[in-house]
Amino acid sequence: MILETTHSRLPQFLRGARSSVPVLVAAAPFGLLFGALAVDAGLSIGEAVAMSAAIFAGASQMVGLELFGGHVAPWLVVLSIVAVNFRHVLYSASAGRRLWRWPPLKKAAGFFFLTDPQYAETERQAEFGEEVTFAWYMGMALPIYALWVIEAWVGALFGNLITNPHALGLDFLLPIYFLGLVIGFRQRSFWLPVVAASAAGSIVSYEVIGSPWHVSAGAAVGILVAVLFSPAARKVE
Amino acid sequence: MSQTMWIILFGAIGTYLTRIGGHLVLSRFKSIHPRVQAGLDAVPAAVLTTLVAPAVFNAGPAEWVAITIAGVIGWFTGIMPMFIAGAAVIIALRSLFGV
Structure with missing residues (x-):
């Protein structure tokens, strides 16, 4: 039994990594855009990278940037970031039912990575009757996280290289991806x-x-x- | 530490609390009421729909064509063919018609 689980960890991790591929593609423009806008809003490159690494939630990071620029009280900026992320409370309550077997430390680590697509794919796993293992979950989460942080850095360095994101359809990739996830729950x-x-x-x-x-x-x-x-x-x- | 870094730090702590909080609250209850259960089961479709519907509503013909084709492909195949087809259609229509 123990042998079986150690042997199945790598395939689980790789299966998770495969689930991350569409997310990597769809989220990349936003990761880069965040880095570019952050520098525009007056953050240092280090601060831009730190924000992506510590908060790891695109929409709220963008909202934070908009408020950094104005004369908004710091606590109000924090409150706005948390308000945008409030939907995660629902994800957490719902996905927690899939992770209940994990030991506390793994849970504590896992919830840090609970983004919209991470949540959706976790529910999809359960939908297919698959156990949501820590290896699968991290296989999906770590590539998304690593690229998100790198993209903030690259975006901050070369912010203005993508001259026409509209022609590449970048603004509409996430809605297409999210519709795919919605359809996945049709049963x-x-x-x-x-x-x-x-x-x-x-x-x-x-x-x-x-x-x-x-x-x-x-x-x-x-x-x-x-x-x-x-x-x-x-x-x- | 700069004021910006303090904001980032507290924003990060708050965000983490939203991500673990729902589970911590829910796990205090021994059994889940069927209505709560039904509500939680509806969460993924409900939330994800809100990330699609307004974007489609406020888009133009190129996006409508792309999302319709993608939706049909997604219904009958999987998410990867759907995603690739949707991206291809949107790039093609925008470059052809500039819409």
């Missing part, structure tokens, strides 16, 4: 009502309260629909 009960409700909720809140709050608000609408109306939730009464 779940009540999938279509949840997707429809979240889509409507996020579009309305995007127009009314703006980005990035549409993520939490839109998701709340979809989750609420599941809590109130899904067959699994209703059969208790």
Whole structure:
């Protein structure tokens, strides 16, 4: 049994690394863009790299940059970064159910890497009935993390080399990737009502309260629909 | 340490707490109510949809064509063919029509 697990660790890690490939491609422009914008906003190259390495959450890093430039109180910048990342509380509660066998230290390390795609792929593993092992999880997380940090550095060094990101479709790669993940969950009960409700909720809140709050608000609408109306939730009464 | 580094440090601590907090709170409960369970099961599709829908809503014809083709391919195959096809279509349409 012990032999079996040590032997299966490397393939698990490699399988995780394979899951990271589309994420590496889709996230690269944002990692580079962050580095370039950070230097633009007055951060040193070291600070830009430190921010990517310590926070490791793209949207909130961008929001942080926007506020560094103005005359915003430091605590308010911190609060804004955390608010953008508040959706992770949901990921954490939901993905924690897949990692419950891990020892505490591995859990503590694993949750640091719980990005949007990391969470989605973790749930996909569970969807396919696969155990979410630490080796698989880190196989996916470490390449994403390493490149994210390197991209901040490269972006800060050569910020202005990508002259026409629009022509390369860079701004639309992440939505395509995320739609792929949404489709991957189509076997779940009540999938279509949840997707429809979240889509409507996020579009309305995007127009009314703006980005990035549409993520939490839109998701709340979809989750609420599941809590109130899904067959699994209703059969208790 | 510069003020920027302090902001980064506390931003990082706060972000880590959001990533571990949901689990720490939930693991205090011995059993999960079916409604909570149903809500948690809806989280991935709900959150990920919000990263797609407004982007598509505010996009143009090239993006609509690309995401539709990608969606159909994704439904019948997997995420990798879908991703590559979507990227190819968006680059082709934008370079052909400049939209």
